[in-house]
Amino acid sequence: MEQSWRQAKSIFLTMISAPLFWLVFFFFLPLGIVWLYSFGENRGLIDIAFTGTWANYAHALDDPYPGIFWKSAWIAALTTFLCLVVGFPVALAITFAPEKAKSWLLLAVMLPFWTNLLIRTYALIAVLRTEGYVNMTYHWLFDMTNKVLGGSLGDFTPLALLHNNFAVVFGLVFVNLPFMILPLYSTLDRMDRSLLEASLDLGAGHIGTLFNVVVPLAGAGIMSGILITFIPALGSYLTPDLLGGPDSQMIANVIESQFKRANNWPFGAALSFILVYLTFIGIALQGIIERKDKGRAA
Amino acid sequence: MTATTAPVKLKKIAPKTPPGPLEYLRRWPLQLWLVLVGLFLYIPLITLMIFSFNDSKRNIVWQGFTLKYYDKALHNDSLITAFGNSMTIALCSTIISVIIGAMAAIVLWRFRFVGKTAFNAGLAIPIVVPEICMGVGMLVFFAKVLPWPHDLPWPLDLGNIIIAHVSFSFPFVAVVVRARLGSFNRELEEAAKDLGASEFRALMDVVIPHIQPSLIAGGLLAFTLSLDDFVITFFTAGPDTVTFPVKVYSMVRFSVTPEVNAASTILIVVTVLLTFLALKFQGSSALTAGHGADDK
Numbered sequence: 001m002e003q004s005w006r007q008a009k010s011i012f013l014t015m016i017s018a019p020l021f022w023l024v025f026f027f028f029l030p031l032g033i034v035w036l037y038s039f040g041e042n043r044g045l046i047d048i049a050f051t052g053t054w055a056n057y058a059h060a061l062d063d064p065y066p067g068i069f070w071k072s073a074w075i076a077a078l079t080t081f082l083c084l085v086v087g088f089p090v091a092l093a094i095t096f097a098p099e100k101a102k103s104w105l106l107l108a109v110m111l112p113f114w115t116n117l118l119i120r121t122y123a124l125i126a127v128l129r130t131e132g133y134v135n136m137t138y139h140w141l142f143d144m145t146n147k148v149l150g151g152s153l154g155d156f157t158p159l160a161l162l163h164n165n166f167a168v169v170f171g172l173v174f175v176n177l178p179f180m181i182l183p184l185y186s187t188l189d190r191m192d193r194s195l196l197e198a199s200l201d202l203g204a205g206h207i208g209t210l211f212n213v214v215v216p217l218a219g220a221g222i223m224s225g226i227l228i229t230f231i232p233a234l235g236s237y238l239t240p241d242l243l244g245g246p247d248s249q250m251i252a253n254v255i256e257s258q259f260k261r262a263n264n265w266p267f268g269a270a271l272s273f274i275l276v277y278l279t280f281i282g283i284a285l286q287g288i289i290e291r292k293d294k295g296r297a298a
Numbered sequence: 299m300t301a302t303t304a305p306v307k308l309k310k311i312a313p314k315t316p317p318g319p320l321e322y323l324r325r326w327p328l329q330l331w332l333v334l335v336g337l338f339l340y341i342p343l344i345t346l347m348i349f350s351f352n353d354s355k356r357n358i359v360w361q362g363f364t365l366k367y368y369d370k371a372l373h374n375d376s377l378i379t380a381f382g383n384s385m386t387i388a389l390c391s392t393i394i395s396v397i398i399g400a401m402a403a404i405v406l407w408r409f410r411f412v413g414k415t416a417f418n419a420g421l422a423i424p425i426v427v428p429e430i431c432m433g434v435g436m437l438v439f440f441a442k443v444l445p446w447p448h449d450l451p452w453p454l455d456l457g458n459i460i461i462a463h464v465s466f467s468f469p470f471v472a473v474v475v476r477a478r479l480g481s482f483n484r485e486l487e488e489a490a491k492d493l494g495a496s497e498f499r500a501l502m503d504v505v506i507p508h509i510q511p512s513l514i515a516g517g518l519l520a521f522t523l524s525l526d527d528f529v530i531t532f533f534t535a536g537p538d539t540v541t542f543p544v545k546v547y548s549m550v551r552f553s554v555t556p557e558v559n560a561a562s563t564i565l566i567v568v569t570v571l572l573t574f575l576a577l578k579f580q581g582s583s584a585l586t587a588g589h590g591a592d593d594k
Contacts (some may be wrong), residue, residue: 005411011497012409019402019468020417027424029443030435037438053425086338089331097323105332107577112339114573116526119562122550123342126349126559133345136359177339196320235428237529242550252430252529259434259533269438270493272431279428 031276048265056270060199069274075165075240076233079172083180083221083229086173090153091184092214095191106185113178124171128161128243135159159190163245171239180229186215187221202237220293226288231279251275347566350559360379367556377561380545386453387531387541388524391463395520396513398464399471404505406472408477421469429466435534436462440534448536455539462534463524470523471516477511479505518576522569 005012038056040048058063094105112120127133135158146153161167193215199209215222237252244250251271258268307462316415322328351362371377406418424432436458440446453460490500506513528543535544542565549558 002410003408005409008409008497009499012405012411015401015405016409016411016417016545019398019405019472021419022398022464022468023420023424026439026461027432027435028420030439031431032429033438033442034431034435082352086335089328090335093322093328093332095322096320100321108336109339111570111573112343114522114526115343115566116543116547116569118528118550119346119565120343122546122558122562124456125347125550126346127342174338174342177335186377193320200320231426231428237430238547252428255430255434259437265438268434272434275428276431279426283426 004151032258034269035273037266038273040266042264042266056266059267060270060274065271068249068254069251071248072234072252073278074247075169075172076230076236078169079176079233080180080226080229081167082173083177084184084226087177087180087184087225091181091188094185109178109181117175117238119257120175121171121238122231122284124167124174124243125162128167128170130158130160130162132161134161134254162243165244167243167245168240168248169213171243172233175236176229176233176240179232180225181227183221183225184218187218187224187254190221191217220290223286223289227282231282234278235275343566344492346559347563350556350563352556354556371557371560371564374541374557377542377545377557380542381561383456383540384542387456387459388521390453390456390460391467392520393518394460395468395471396517399468399516400475400513400522401474401508402468403479403509404501407476419433421472424466424469425473429527432462432466433530436465436530437533440577446536448538458536459476459531459534459539459541462530463527466527466530467520467523471513471520474516475509475512476510476521482508492538515576518572522572525565525569529544549587565591 011183036050037048039052039054040050041053041055043049060069074278090109094109097105125132129135139156142153142156146156146221161170191214195207195213199213200206234250235252236250237256240248240250240253245254252275254265255268255271255275258264258271262268301530323332349360350367351363351365352360353366390593402417402421406414406421440458444458446454446455450457460500486508487504490504491497495503526543528547531541532544534548535541546558546561549555
């Protein structure tokens with residue numbers, strides 16, 4: 001099928017030159033400079049000297065940065081877990097839906113996903129803020145109950161739903177749920193249905209079948225869904241920035257402040273690359289699990 | 299919505315059949331779950347759109363229908379400039395991304411060469427690297443290596459943002475086009491060459507028409523990605539270039555206003571239209587292109 005590049009040298013060279021140039025010059029070069037900066041030192045206001053120092057990485061171990069990394073990982077993990085719990089039944093329902101309902105359901109999952117992230121975050125602010133729709137409904141219900149009970153509930157205090165960690169997790173689940181549903185759906189869809197039917201015929205319940213048949217079979221797909229949700233959640237900037245409070249900073253917010261406000265580029269570069277390394281470790285782990293899974297199947 | 303209507307219809311045809319073992323969509327706990335998830339995903343967006351027509355400054359209680367915030371948004375010069383910038387950037391970056399992405403896909407599909415695995419993996423990295431890291435990369439790059447002049451004529455003054463956007467969207471286009479090339483019958487191209495077409499002609503007249511739907515779908519994907527991007531633009535743009543998301547961000551930081559609702563509603567409608575276009579050109583696979591597990 002494939003042709004050796006020597007058979008059509010000129011066309012090969014023309015076709016590869018543009019993407020290769022773009023990838024190297026406009027993607028790997030910028031990241032490479034950031035990588036070099038992570039081993040550099042600030043000299044004066046704008047100059048950075050490459051000294052090969054590990055000081056920036058060492059600085060990342062000082063308080064409060066390990067705490068922020070830990071908190072980001074924890075928020076991302078919680079988000080991923082909630083997306084999995086919320087998304088799995090949805091993916092299951094889509095998989096076994098009739099053809100026509102299936103495409104409409106997929107569209108329904110995808111539409112919010114294609115909508116601008118900023119707009120979705122903004123929509124959440126309007127729902128969650130003190131004078132937002134949730135608190136308004138709660139206020140109304142509260143007043144009604146209070147009337148019935150003759151004012152024994154006391155004064156109304158709105159729920160604090162915005163500018164805290166709850167809002168960040170809520171927002172991240174809202175934003176990332178489609179990331180989870182799609183890979184889950186595409187794995188479940190490839191699964192051999194007769195195995196599920198056999199399990200149900202032989203007397204296993206739906207929950208039993210889920211954990212003993214579906215989960216082992218769809219393990220690799222579930223892992224890839226987890227990874228696809230976890231990575232963007234870990235590096236999210238906008239959601240904690242707009243929905244979070246003063247204590248819900250995540251890594252990306254710290255990186256931003258190092259580059260924009262604190263003007264400590266080498267340290268910001270080191271933090272960025274720690275995030276990149278974590279991403280690659282996640283992908284590598286997933287690759288290992290997938291390979292193991294394939295080995296077992298073969 | 300279909301989640302609830304489809305089973306009802308089925309019941310009408312066959313009133314007493316219990317749901318089959320795998321017909322999960324016909325069981326009430328799952329139906330309830332789907333409705334709840336649907337409400338979770340859609341209520342914020344729908345209230346945002348409805349309240350853009352609300353005649354009240356505080357924007358909480360419904361006071362009556364008005365279009366004045368649309369009027370206000372459409373007469374807000376800085377918002378219009380930002381919108382125009384975003385559209386220009388999206389259009390230019392889409393055109394470049396489609397060309398480069400298609401070239402990458404064709405090279406990977408068609409040729410054997412040293413470093414192919416590396417090239418393939420390299421193309422996947424922009425898809426997985428966290429946005430913020432790519433953002434700071436672009437910030438450093440345009441500050442130190444290629445300082446972008448400020449006084450260039452339009453649209454060249456947006457060049458740095460366009461370059462950044464192409465860098466993250468063309469790998470997605472390559473994924474979409476590559477998937478489509480899988481279904482191409484190489485014999486067609488060989489027939490064209492037997493009949494005297496040069497390599498280049500065969501490519502342009504046989505391969506390109508076959509992948510055309512994926513070029514359109516990939517283009518729409520690149521367009522939406524570009525229109526959607528905030529983080530990378532935020533880092534790449536200088537203080538005097540503002541795109542729509544960056545503008546909305548600065549407006550949102552101050553307050554929740556019906557004007558932002560109106561502007562957002564316009565963008566949501568544009569996005570929905572684009573999604574339906576993508577569907578029309580590539581079926582439902584366009585929906586998941588580059589986002590599902592298929593691109594792994």
